[in-house]
Amino acid sequence: MPKPAAETITFTLDGLEVDSPAGLMLADAAKLGDVEIPVFCYEPKLGQPVGACRMCLVEIEGIPKLQTACSTPVRDGMVVLTQTDRVKEAQEAILEFLLINHPLDCPVCDKGGECPLQDITMGWGGGRSRFIEPKRHFVKPLALSPLIAIDRERCILCYRCVRFSQEISEDYQLVLQERGAHSYVSTFDGHPYVAPFSGNIIELCPVGALTSQAYRFRARPWDVEGSGSVCTLCPAQCNVEFTVRDERVMRVLARDHAGVDDGWLCDKGRFAYQSVHVDSRVTHPLLRVDGELVPVSWDRALDEAAAGLRSAGADTGAIAGGESTNEEGFLLAHLMRGGLSSSHLDSRTGGTLSRDLHAALHAPQRQACVEDLEFAHALLVLDCEPVDDAPVLDLRIRKGIRRNAVKLAVATSRPSSLDPNAAAVARFAPGAGEAFCAALNAALGGEDTVVDELAAAAGADPAEVQALAAVLTDAGEDVVIVYGERLTHGPRGEHAARALLNVAGRVITAGHDGCGLLELPAGANGRGLREVGVLPNAGPGLTPVTSPGLDSGGIAAAAASNQIEALYLLHVDPLRDMPNRRLWKKALARATMVIAHAAFLTDGLWEHANVVFPAESYAEKEGTVTHPDGRVQRLRPAISRPDAVRGEWQVLADLCKRLDHDPGVLTGPMTSATLFAAIPFLAGLTLDEIGGRGVRWPERPQAAAWPQADGGPFGLEAPPFAPTPNGDLRLGTFRSIWAAPEVELSPALKFLRAHQRAELCPADAQRLGVAHGDQVTVSSNGSQVNAIASLRASVPGGTVFLESGLEQDSASELDAGLVEITRA
């Protein structure tokens, strides 16, 4: 359903005429007339108002009873009174009722100073209570989860938290139990409330009933300052506000942006700030001396690194991890192409695409934005799991389905958490995205005879493919396809990209707003890094390069066979973030010079890095990142850098200078300006324009400078068949939201760290003699991974799923294809 536009109406508020968009709830419309109506249960983000707390009662002319302003839409000519005696009496009465149960322990309450109940009591309360009975007392606070404490004495039963769990995150774990005055917020049978978005309820609670275990009693509102920035832990790039006290991040809050996050955060984004301040953070330049990494001066580290690079020259390979900013990527490309004449640099983990395909996939006229997820007619989630790959978008997709009846089609290998919401679901063999897209394309084109053949190649059910195609064609004109970068990974990535473009050509009207493609890149700033030139085959702004270099896989292979001497690792540990761990182990071992920017010493760096530059945390960085939908967003330092940590743009610029290729930048903003000037479709952009809300470059006129490319339709060659399970199972991999070093390092989040488990279906498990919870080994071509067997009825037969991105036993130890499972 396309986003509706609202007309303007006029209503009378306490005798004054106020203009407001029609249909706005009175509680919101009153603000336009500078009147605040107190509310507790009302929170528009939570969907339809429930009218439960009764705090917002107002008088409306012509209606005998007082009405709840939170649920009454304004109409033209409505006459509203908010200051009459009747209203005041009602407000005082409701507050008196609410405070019957409330312990009034404000002096020792963590919410004190930023508590809506406190504020509203001061503003609207009668200042007295006639309740002389003893108040209720309970044991408090209690753990609701390792992250959240609950104080049931303080709860005013406003329903916000349970509504969040039920209607926003849809995890349905947090519920109200019992009835009437006995109702209390709880979970089933004492299970903890652990879910990817649980932390949002802390921000939603209008009293001190739900508090953050990590923040409790660390600061008071008057001790802290808020500092807006962007979370770079995943491609969703939520807008956040760091709560800072004495140069320490104490907490992360959402900074509501409808174009990005809709005001929610995932628990990784909310709690991983703790990793900024852990002792194991690298805060000095390190140099390997006699086999050990030791702290050295900046000059020494830079000199050694420059020397190593100079000697490797064009035999240097560089990888930029997803957390790198556009500026860092730009300078890295400058260093590599200019300083070292090497084009062996990449930011993609699974092989490159041709410049043309890249340009076609991300062309502005084919680009969907985040809000389109909410207002599309149909949405295809293709080879990705939003809750793992860009968590906050999962909430947006659910919202669209719930509120606007978006028709969801899910096409993935691994069962998706969105399956229950989908109008159609299709499964295909892991890695068979190309064949699947080809099959879908055939189904959309009505080439029914071909569908069966292609579906078979994809390991998919032709009927499912047809049903999926029907959803996409029948729903309406606005179709959005959200796909994972993994779809275009591997040696046949380009074929998959063409197949995808063919599908897009059939369901998406290029140039029409409200539809398009949206890629979820593997790295947080995956999109920006490619656009600033961290690709083997394209320079800044996707300009052609004369002699393309090796992509990430090629760099690993070349280093492993001694053809590449030096490796430059910007915010990446290939052992953790890249496929093919065995190859990378060899590559790192063989490289003579390994230079890394890192905040933590992961195993790979600990063992193999020669020079480590301390990396800034995202709370310290300045620069820009680009959201998957093309929104350029600005990072602003919330705290100063600890110890010897320097701005990384500066480190890169210093290295460039030492290699006689001075980029001529003296400050962070200057780097940004240089970058914008170098990229035609960002031309004229300024940090001011980006501001706190970001700018979608595809919407600017300069977007016309994006390179033109053929968007298809392409002739497709027959895709290869997915391997047939022959007792061994197909291996599918995924990276969970919790498979990140920040999670392992944050004390609060540690308990969520991902462990390897082998997900398989009961039938396969039975055949293999494996029971739920058994220890198993999964092996292929001589390498093996230990895992706990996890039986899931929804896993397709013949396939096993393992996690990647783990420190140990990561699925990247294994080759794609078939794997053998045995009980350990």
Add this chain to the structure above:
Amino acid sequence: MSHTILFENIDEPGLNTIDVYRRRGGYEQLRRVLSTMAPEQVTEELMASGLRGRGGAGFPSGKKISFIPKVNVDKYLVCNADESEPGTFKDRELMQKSPHMLLEGMVIAAYAAGATKSFIYIRGEYVEQADIIDAAIVQAREAGFIGENILGSGFDLSLVLHRGAGAYICGEETGLLDSLEGKRGNPRLKPPFPANQGLYQGPTVINNVETLATMPHIIAMGGAEYAKIGTETSAGTKLVSVSGNVRNPGNYEIELGIPSREIIFGLAGGPPEGREVKLWFPGGSSSPVLEPKDLDLPYDFGSLQEAGSMLGSGAIIVVDDSVPVVDVALKLAKFYRHESCGKCTPCREGTRWTVSMLERVDSGLATPMDLDIMASVQEQIIGNCLCVLGDAMAMPIGSMVKKFRAEFESHIEEARLRNPYGGAEPDPDPVLIQGAASA
């Protein structure tokens, strides 16, 4: 005195089977409706009959059906058989003895409203009655009165009996809908009203058992004829459940507008030997109480409302002079506290607070000032809640405190004299204020 329409032959053996019901002319009105009347005509007859809802609110039933939008979406008819209002047991007798009358009424109402799916929400405690209805549904479906293409008319109606599980609030129409949708039975915010967005967000008519059971009779008689029974604003007959301190408790069918005294004394035999009526609830425990002086009020919607009470579900509860009014108030307040769903603040907290105040009154720990606070709390509840359950406590309690204030005050006084510590053991070892002790 009594006037029989619904209760005619109610005790005939086997009336709960389709054969006996049909022998008595059952389902003939349905046949007539489907073969000769358009849905609008049925609605018009209902409007003409002046029938008002028998479930509590007394809303004109024909009008309710006319509110259903004529749009092409799934529409629903829901029969409210939750019957949980204390003192009410009339629907039980109808469902147990003449289930087909209800079913026939439902199909007629559904036809008028254009509903194609219907449900009976019966309280979970009525197990026997639910079993009887289930059996009746099977028979009616076999006979072609429910299901697809009913009697060849092209009209389809499915019917599902849904058993509740014990919650008074599920009698409130929107609480009922939530419960029927498989949720906690919390009432919903209105608007939107069920006629526009009810069950599964579709237009929905909700009617009480008695209301629906009356419909075949209205069709039989013609609306205008039915309107002649009773008074101008309260047409027809009403089943009245009389209980409490009377000699012959039970259900009586009366013509609306007869004097209340006739029901309480004439039919139900009045209070036991040697007792006087102290107060009475004219329409279930939610109606403000009336006094003996009100016994001559005509028993109809308007007269009772003018007297400051209401006809409600038509359940008369008689309390005689041997019962302390505080006991009655406490019983009621505890009931509403127990049944408050907890969703909105004034009801959840107000019922709880009222109970604790009444408990203090009962144990002598209150002062007359507490009675003022109690009265004011009731006023703070009335009109400020999400549904009217809160009002349903506040109105009778408020009326009791007002009308029997003297008794409340003497109750406090007597209780204080009886147990000086409010029933608690005196502290054997009182801690004196430090300074005072040493001085």
Add this chain to the structure above:
Amino acid sequence: MIGRKKKQQAVQVPAAERGQNAVRDVPRPEPQRTVTRFGHGSRVPGWDDAADLTKDPAEIPDPATTPVDAALRAEIEAHMAKYPDFRSAAIPALAAAQRHHGWCSPEAIEQAACIMRLTPGYLSAVATFYDMLETQPVGKHRVYICTNISCSLCGADELMARMLQEVGDDPDFNVRSFECLGACDIAPMASVNDIYVGPVSLEDVPVLVEQIRAGTPPLPGKQLHLRRCVDPGAAS
């Protein structure tokens, strides 16, 4: 204070503390310090319970790891099929699970949740809302005594006390005072394993209890369905 609490042995909770209803066995966390208990409903089961952090989050149970009896599955699936939205079957499904397990135990709720593809949390929120769904173990003989206004005007409170006394601590009995059961014409009355009987005199109580123990029909002469309509006009 935050931390894991061990559930402890069952503690009897007086009826007064849970509205006017059930007598329930309530597992309680080990008291860590003396908390003054007030007689105003503080002791609601669950209020003082922390989450058990050793447990996994309660997501929708996976059929692969949640065995369910075939008959129960069939019954719940049949209920789900009756409604336009399967969620409507929540109460019937819980009632079925309760019949099967004796009460809505965590296991029963998990099984119902597994079949309905809902979280056990959703179903426990529903189960705790309704009086007839038991979320604590109870005896198999259900005796609901109406103690609402009309029945108590006719002696229901004495009946309740007498009944509790007669039953004593027999664990097979689930004697509860109930809100108006819709049979004030036979006040004071009781619903005995779903059969309404009344008026129940104090003398009837020992007989009734014996009949329940023996599994014979309760007070056969006083069952509601025998009662004729009292309305003189309803003669036939």
